[in-house]
Amino acid sequence: MIKSELVQIIATRNPHLFLRDVENIVSAIFDEITDALADGNRVELRGFGAFSVKNRPARTGRNPRTGDSVEVEEKWVPFFKTGKELRERLNAGK
């Protein structure tokens, strides 16, 4: 499923909304999550999962091909932990 298909499904279920509104709604949700992570906040959505940012300290890495050491800078990466309910639903009926 891609974003436009998601928009289409929501629009079909909500015939009183314009497609444009639904596009804006979906964008508003993911822009808000993006902004929160950029500001160093977490986003916790019960039943779905939690988005957060993890810090990766600077380290000395190696080029696996040549074996040369390279300095890797400190990084911040987005992280997602699947919520309990979704994890259980993924494995229901097994």
Add this chain to the structure above:
Amino acid sequence: MGGKTLTRADLAEAVYRKVGLSRTESAELVEAVLDEICEAIVRGETVKLSSFATFHVRDKNERIGRNPKTGEEVPILPRRVMTFKASNVLKSRILRTHQNSKDKAAK
């Protein structure tokens, strides 16, 4: 810089602010969007949200795990897990703002 935890209510507030629906309807639509994504994932579909991230479902085989406290071997049953892969847009946005705020703090 940060430290807050946002919830569904904050997402609903953002929809209310930007789209101009009622607060109740904004909250319902946030729920509907999350539900559709969950449904697709549970069906085993990959969900691609361009410039945000991709959610993927992976099948894990059975393997032998160990209880780290007792050292006891326990089989970990085959299961399905969801993986999250952030888009380059999201990754570089996070990297940029965190680097900027660190540079500011150093001054």
